Amino acid sequence: MIHHWVDGKPYAGTGTRNAPVTNPATGVTTDDVALASAEDVDAAVASARAAYPAWRDTSLSKRVQILFRFRELLNERKDELARIITAEHGKVVSDAAGEVARGLEVVEFACGIPQLLKGGFSENVSTSVDAYSILQPLGVVAGITPFNFPVMVPMWMFPIAIACGNSFVLKPSEKDPSAALFLAELWAQAGLPEGVFNVVQGDKTAVDALLEHKDVKAVSFVGSTPIARYIYETSARNGKRVQALGGAKNHMVVLPDADLDLAADAAVNAGFGSAGERCMAISVLVAVEPVADELIAKITERMAKLVTGPGDDPASEMGPLVTRAHRDTVAAYLSSSAEQGATLVVDGREGLPEGEGFWLRPTLIDNVTSGMDCYKDEIFGPVLSVVRVSSYEDAMELLHNNPYGNGTAIFTNDGGAARRFQNEVEVGMVGINVPIPVPMAYYSFGGWKNSLFGDSHAHGIEGVHFYTRTKAVTARWLDPSHGGINLGFPENA
Structure with a gap:
């Protein structure tokens, strides 16, 4: 049985329900995961709340030492962690290793927290009066994360939250829960105090308990748009700070002057990597005529060489989908698209x-x-749709009318067209001849429109701001050179 992690150790919990954990490549149930009760969530939050004051008061130097140790342990055991991801999610090991590497980048960014938490200082804003600002942690914060990146997405959240002085409760997906416990063990080995990082496995019961808990001050979420909206509305109603990253329908625009070999390679990699189960996958290729026929031929040629197989087979380039139900849902779109007039090329x-x-x-x-x-x-599967348009303007209209605004890309050799595109497109992350424009850890990840609920993107400097609040201080001191006369604001301004 896969349990929770509370007070720096495994925690069986009080819940009586569990769910199967399945190897998607075989369809075989490999374990069961405990589903938390509301009381289990209370226990995790209580542990985090008890640990928070001491962790908040821990020096930045000590926090960074622990972060560096966590980073080194994670780097040493990254291959083991990648295999855990593959066993429960199904993605090929190279994709899983890439996921761990991108998560490590955020840990490395968080190791710079002494610089990131600097406030401002203004001396003598009035006579003998100084003004300054400081960034302070929120308290207990929670992360609710999806199945498709069981390591990378949590690491968008908890390294920065913990570095800022918060304590953290993670609710990972019940479909691939083991990676979260692996990370918890590494934190313990790195010397993180008990209770600063906790894991509650579970489903909607655990989610709702976190959203409604009075001691949880902020919630971070990544998942589908309907659930992101629910997370945002419920959290806000309960007085919490919230960042909820939702779904996507990412378009890749190919202009007539583009390098079509480069575009074809990009479409295949971005459309089918991780079986298309990622919010930055390219799912719509917008071909500006007359390039569609040639581009489709090049993509089809490359698709024929893709090897689909178990994620732990080195020869495999794409693994299975995460569950049978999800596979069946994705496959149904193939039938409906043909019925609605589209052409199934592959x-x-x-x-x-x-x-x-x-x-x-x-x-x-x-x-x-x-x-x-x-x-x-x-x-959310390995399905690439081609929309043919006659002009750049038609392509832009298509993107502007789409309710999602997560990521997009344009392929062109025209610098003016690329610059115009990046300025005009209503999308949060833009790639120019780059199909998956996931920013580096020192920038922030997030979309626009129905791809984001809340004001803050993940990681980067926006992540630091999300997990802290600003306190402005105005200080007045007696000037001994004036015999102790109070020369402060406002009387002597």
Whole structure:
């Protein structure tokens, strides 16, 4: 049984429910995970609340020493962690290793917290009066994270939150829960005090208990748009600070002057990496004519060489989907797209690997229009839709009318067109000849429109601001050279 982590050690909890954990490549249940009760959430929050005062008062130097030790332990055992991800999520080991590496970047960014927490200081704003600002932690904060990145997304959150002096409660996905406990063990080995980092496994019961808990001061979330909206509204109603990153429908615009080989490689990598189960996946290729036919031919040629198989097989380039139900949902879009008039260029239901795994091969759909379900919905699978347009202006209209605004890319050799695109497009993250514009850790990750609820993006300097609050101080001191006469603000301003 996979349990929780409270007070610096495994915690069985009081809940009576559990859920199966399955290897997506075989369809075999490998373990069960305990689902937290509201009382289990109370225990985790109480542990975090008790640990917070001492951790808040721990010096920045000591915090950074622990962060560096955590970083070194994580780096030493990154291959082991990648295998845990593959076993429960299904992504190929190289994708899992890349996920760990991107999470490590945020840990490294958080190691610079003494610089990041600097406030401002103004001397003598009035006679013998100084003014300054300081950044202070919030208290107990929580992260609710998705199945598709069980390591990277939590590490967008807790390294910065903990570095800022908060204590943290993580609620990972019940589909791949083991990575969270692995990270908790590394924190303990790094010397993090008991209670500063806690894990509650669970489902909606655990989520709601966190959202409604009076001692949780802030909530970070990554997931689908409907749930992000629910997290945002419920958290706000309970007086919490919230950043809720929602869904996506990422478009890749290819202009006629683009390098089509580069664009084809990018479309395949961005569309089918991690089986398309990522919020930055390219799911819509907008081909500005007359490039569509040639581009589709190049993509089809590359897709034929992609190897779909178990994530722990070094030959595999794409693994299975996370659950049977999700695989069936994604596959249904292939039928509906054909029924609605699109063309299935490559049908991912054909040539599947043997066995009971949750398989679907990469799929390419042409002649897609904005009214089709495969265009409107976030499919979250290895399905790439091609929309043909006649001009740059038509492409921009398509993007502006889409309710999502997470990531986008443009492929072109025209610097003027690229600059115009980055200025005009209503999307939070933009790639120019880069298909997946995930920013480095010292910038912040987040979208616009229905891809973000709340004002703050994840990690980077916005993450530091999210996990701290500013206190402005105005100080007045007696000037001994004037015989102790009070020369302060406002009487002597």
